[in-house]
Amino acid sequence: MQHNIVVVHELYPELLATLQAEHHVTHFQRLGNDADRAAFRDAMAEADAFIGSNVKFDKALLDASPRLKVIASVSVGVDAYPLEEIQSRNIVLTNTPEVLTDATADTGFLLLMMAARRAGEMERKVRGGQWQASLGRTDFGVDITGKTLGIVGMGRIGQAVAQRGHHGFNMPVMFYNRSERPELEEAFDARQVSLETLFSESDFIVVTVALSEATRGLVDRNLLAATRDKAILINISRGQVVVEEDLTACLQDGTLYYAGLDVYEREPLAPDSALLSLDNAVLLPHIGSSTFETRNAMCDLAADNLNRVLKGESALTPV
Numbered sequence: 576m577q578h579n580i581v582v583v584h585e586l587y588p589e590l591l592a593t594l595q596a597e598h599h600v601t602h603f604q605r606l607g608n609d610a611d612r613a614a615f616r617d618a619m620a621e622a623d624a625f626i627g628s629n630v631k632f633d634k635a636l637l638d639a640s641p642r643l644k645v646i647a648s649v650s651v652g653v654d655a656y657p658l659e660e661i662q663s664r665n666i667v668l669t670n671t672p673e674v675l676t677d678a679t680a681d682t683g684f685l686l687l688m689m690a691a692r693r694a695g696e697m698e699r700k701v702r703g704g705q706w707q708a709s710l711g712r713t714d715f716g717v718d719i720t721g722k723t724l725g726i727v728g729m730g731r732i733g734q735a736v737a738q739r740g741h742h743g744f745n746m747p748v749m750f751y752n753r754s755e756r757p758e759l760e761e762a763f764d765a766r767q768v769s770l771e772t773l774f775s776e777s778d779f780i781v782v783t784v785a786l787s788e789a790t791r792g793l794v795d796r797n798l799l800a801a802t803r804d805k806a807i808l809i810n811i812s813r814g815q816v817v818v819e820e821d822l823t824a825c826l827q828d829g830t831l832y833y834a835g836l837d838v839y840e841r842e843p844l845a846p847d848s849a850l851l852s853l854d855n856a857v858l859l860p861h862i863g864s865s866t867f868e869t870r871n872a873m874c875d876l877a878a879d880n881l882n883r884v885l886k887g888e889s890a891l892t893p894v
């Protein structure tokens with residue numbers, strides 16, 4: 576049976592064609608302007624299903640989408656969705672766990688290595704014709720192998736980061752997590768510790784915890800001020816877990832040596848953000864899962880979820 580589907584995502588062409596062969600599809604790459612937003616609203620009035628990301632599903636949009644049965648989010652994080660409102664309307668919300676874990680953990684290590692070796696700064700010097708100026712002690716970075724790795728949120732991505740650090744870089748691992756995970760202590764020869772211990776005893780701190788009211792603003796000036804000499808903070812979860820103003824101040828006054836960020840309190844990062852003027856921060860534009868293979872797998876999983884719910888079957892990965 577044909578259903579009305581609204582897509583707000585750059586699906587790969589073959590998948591879009593498959594969906595179009597089976598359903599009536601209204602496709603937006605993104606909601607970039609008022610005309611797109613108005614057309615999206617009109618399409619949602621008749622939509623049975625949504626697949627995509629970066630759309631704010633507030634109460635007004637849900638009210639304006641009376642037929643909606645499934646929201647297939649192309650993301651693992653679902654912090655932007657009003658879960659109670661969605662549940663109260665019997666809409667199924669699905670996400671894309673697992674398939675993006677490795678790519679996102681790789682991005683964490685990319686940031687960690689770039690920050691440790693100040694790769695962005697050095698690259699800018701080469702491009703700026705300052706090769707000679709980048710050869711002295713003032714441009715040295717810090718070792719990675721054997722340093723202590725602290726992971727905030729030992730879920731799927733946290734464990735994949737731990738695996739890279741423990742097996743690839745011989746790093747002692749410690750982690751902070753909501754639930755007790757003794758089996759992970761064993762798997763990674765790791766210690767589960769308090770947030771305070773993690774911040775004061777790690778050389779590299781990687782934030783991979785999910786955003787919720789409990790974790791909003793979790794990493795603040797007090798924790799950052801307790802870090803070791805030349806400690807580095809990496810954030811690949813959500814910008815709101817870290818108080819950005821505190822992070823910026825600690826990078827500015829040298830309390831924190833370096834940061835590597837894929838996510839920000841507000842995205843896209845404002846052109847006047849103080850982070851942009853800091854040499855001791857590596858800044859990526861939320862590309863944790865942005866590889867061809869991973870994004871295709873995320874889109875496939877989201878489409879499978881959508882089709883299953885429309886057929887009356889259980890979703891593969893409901894939230």
Ligand SMILES: NC(=O)c1ccc[n+]([C@@H]2O[C@H](COP(=O)([O-])OP(=O)(O)OC[C@H]3O[C@@H](n4cnc5c(N)ncnc54)[C@H](O)[C@@H]3O)[C@@H](O)[C@H]2O)c1
Nearest residue numbers: 652679728729730731732752753784785789811812863864
């Ligand atoms: N940068 C990116 O592009 C990108 C890509 C994928 C995921 N993410 C983010 O990474 C997050 C983690 O993804 P995942 O697949 O590892 O999720 P997950 O659910 O497997 O892991 C989250 C972990 O956080 C822990 N946790 C939750 N609340 C906590 C609290 N209050 N205190 C301590 N620990 C708590 C959970 O116990 C769990 O171990 C996502 O929610 C998403 O926001 C970002």
Ligand SMILES: O=C(O)[C@H](O)CO
Nearest residue numbers: 628649650651652864
């Ligand atoms: O949560 C996620 O999956 C990533 O942030 C990509 O949007």
